[in-house]
Amino acid sequence: MALELFKHATTRNILGLLESAIDEHGWLREVLTDHGTQFYASRGGKSGFTRFCEENNIRHIYGGIGKPTFLGKVERFNRIFKELFPRFNCLEVFTDHYNFEKPYRGLNYATSASIAYISDKRPTCHKELQVASPGTNLN
Numbered sequence: 044m045a046l047e048l049f050k051h052a053t054t055r056n057i058l059g060l061l062e063s064a065i066d067e068h069g070w071l072r073e074v075l076t077d078h079g080t081q082f083y084a085s086r087g088g089k090s091g092f093t094r095f096c097e098e099n100n101i102r103h104i105y106g107g108i109g110k111p112t113f114l115g116k117v118e119r120f121n122r123i124f125k126e127l128f129p130r131f132n133c134l135e136v137f138t139d140h141y142n143f144e145k146p147y148r149g150l151n152y153a154t155s156a157s158i159a160y161i162s163d164k165r166p167t168c169h170k171e172l173q174v175a176s177p178g179t180n181l182n
Contacts, residue, residue, distance in 0.1 A: 046138045054081040054091045061095070068142070068156060073102035075116070 045064030049056045065071060074096065076082040083105065084090040089097075096103040106116075123141070131137040142156040150157075 052081055057081045058095055071101050073104055075104045075106060077106050
């Protein structure tokens, strides 16, 4: 999982984030998205995101429209982010924890990085994990 906060979720922002994730973690096997305009060409043809995936041999999986399984994954991440992010001192440390340290029962207690990425390269910005109670300033 790559994470960056944007004001607008444009194709350009998403592709930049995807390229950063590949540079940091190694090549992706697959990516799961919704049918948002940054991922899906609603007027026919292929979106820029889909073309990027095809050119880079990344399997692009669309979540089913109105499917609770896909929506559940997104909602679960949102809940985890809201719960855990305040305890970390930066977005990079939170992302590193989420990808490389947090085991998932649905993945047979593997980490998301061990499933999604071809290599297990950790981010170069990996820092000692600092966790505090919510509301504690770690800076």
